[in-house]
Amino acid sequence: MFEGPMEDRLAIRELxxxxxxxxxxxxxDTWGSVWADDAEWDFMGMELRGREAIVETWLGxxxxxxxxxFSCVPASIEVDxxxxxxxxxxxxxxxxxxxxxxxxxxxxxxxxEKRGGRWVYIKRAFEVVxxxxxxxx
Numbered sequence: 001m002f003e004g005p006m007e008d009r010l011a012i013r014e015l016x017x018x019x020x021x022x023x024x025x026x027x028x029d030t031w032g033s034v035w036a037d038d039a040e041w042d043f044m045g046m047e048l049r050g051r052e053a054i055v056e057t058w059l060g061x062x063x064x065x066x067x068x069x070f071s072c073v074p075a076s077i078e079v080d081x082x083x084x085x086x087x088x089x090x091x092x093x094x095x096x097x098x099x100x101x102x103x104x105x106x107x108x109x110x111x112x113e114k115r116g117g118r119w120v121y122i123k124r125a126f127e128v129v130x131x132x133x134x135x136x137x
Contacts, residue, residue, distance in 0.1 A: 005079060035120060036120040040124070042126065066096070068094050074089075083112065087108065102132065103133065111123040
């Protein structure tokens with residue numbers, strides 16, 4: 001469902017797109033800019049707290065890949081004042097440093113907050129929905 005002011009929903013969509021751009025370019029500053037300082041990230045069973053820990057863990061995960069193609073499609077954005085919830089479907093192609101290729105379809109469940117006039121993730125959870133070549137063979 002999509003609810004709330006169009007301007008806020010567009011800003012949240014652009015936040016998702018900024019996240020994806022940071023992934024594709026392996027750009028920690030761009031990728032890290034979407035998180036609140038006190039954000040929480042449930043990443044495949046790891047419970048991370050704080051932007052610094054989140055970015056550090058992401059950098060470690062990304063170090064396994066030579067290239068990543070990442071796209072996302074918002075499935076819902078519900079804005080309620082300065083807070084919002086969203087679901088975002090993702091498609092990823094990951095080229096491992098060992099020459100392997102994996103394809104992942106995922107789903108992010110998000111809680112966002114408008115801080116300092118801009119939207120940031122305050123809580124984000126990722127789950128794999130479908131995967132091809134999970135071992136990277």
